[in-house]
Amino acid sequence: MLRDLIPADLSKAQSTNEWKRVIVQHYNNDSGMSPEEAKISFLKVIFRWPTFGSAFFEVKQTTDPNYPEHLLIAINKQGVSLIHPVSKEILVTNPFTRISNWSSGNTYFHMTIGNLVRGTKLLCETSLGYKMDDLLTSYISLMLTNMNKQKTIRLK
Structure with a gap:
């Protein structure tokens, strides 16, 4: 049992x-x-777990030899985490403030961590790239809205 x-x-x-x-x-x-x-x-x-509230995506990454070929990507209010698919160890969590660019299509999801010139690119094969893109866009949009609200409150 x-x-x-x-x-x-x-x-x-x-x-x-x-x-x-x-x-x-x-x-x-x-x-x-x-x-x-x-x-x-x-x-x-x-609630205290680092992956609480996450949407999980199985991807095949093709760019970073430091990570396994197959990864789990978790997207939640903390950012984007890369997770080992077997051990379930969180390899890295990138807060939204470190993600400078992303794109998706029918078979891929791309993300740049850091700035566009010296940043790290993560290229992933997945059929759910559009869902990852939408979720990331929503979280970053919410983060920017909250930052603007805080700035407005401080200026008053």
Whole structure:
């Protein structure tokens, strides 16, 4: 049953007996909660995860030998994260302020991190490039709107 409860990439972090002990302990601590309390408690935990609220995209990157050929790209309110597809380790998170350019098409998504002259380009093969483009455009638009609002408030 542990295979159904513990993600494969975390299962080796502890022994089977240790996982069982921890699960039973948490179950006993939380067994008196109402469904609403359990939902709130769950959200308080996952809200702290760096990928909370992310949209995930599987891509094949063709430019940076420092990263695996296949990557997961997570886009959320923190920026754009590159994630190892097997270990699920976050390799890098680029805040929106570091993304200077991006484009997409039916089979690709391109992004420049840093400035256009000395920046790093990430070229990805994906059929969801247009969705990545739209999401990135929306987050950056929201960020710029919020920055302009703060400037206006400071000027008043």
